[in-house]
Amino acid sequence: MNKVDPLENQYINRLQLFLYLVPVVGFFPALWTLYRREGNKEQLAVSRLAVTLAIAWLSAYTLLGTGAQVSEIFTLRLLIINSLLTSGYFIVCLSLMVQLLQGKSVRLPGFSSFAERVVRRHL
Template identity: 45%
Template sequence: MPPRPSVDEGAFADRREQQRLRLFIYLIPLVGFFPALWCFYGKGSRRSATLVSRRERQVSRMAITLGLGWLVATILVTTGSSLAELPEVGRLVLGSGLTSGYFLVNFWLMVQLWRNQRLWIPGISDLGDRLP
């Protein structure tokens, strides 16, 4: 019969699973941007900044960087295509490519999180580390 985990080990495992669930929520495309923003910049929340783990802050930075990058790129494609008088089809193809890429990157990060692997994207992670 295997030994039963102590109360402290069980509580630690529960906190770890809750953190992992929060990380999955941060990586949901479009919707996860707002909880990630709240985690990273939220002042006066019930969880103080010292209780937020380093990994949670890193994932929230990455989700914020990806979300803002997608938004800026979409705005640039929309305004650039109207200024350059590109056909509507070209704008739609570029916009759908950007959105599909954003969703696929977030899905890939979720798979990496599920496998307990390192969440890192060249360039994006470095840019996210520079957030204030």
């Protein structure tokens, strides 16, 4: 009987966590993990964080884009804020990926606890 190498499982686990943190695309596997309620504690925590980040970014992106279309005076300002918000979302996701690769804890101060409270209640 072949035994599974524990290092291989650790590699697969880290790869899944890395996938969850991919901007925009990682939302779907993270949501699927939360929906099934399968995975270890770290996978569920990173999934909650990824889903919360993506929903917050998408909500703000939609509101700023709508505001830019409706407003005549603040159009350029809202579009600039929208682009800064999107850049920030991508930078945060990339920095979380780097933290994961370095073996550090994948948490954002304040935002991770918010994700734990909100997403755990609704999913």
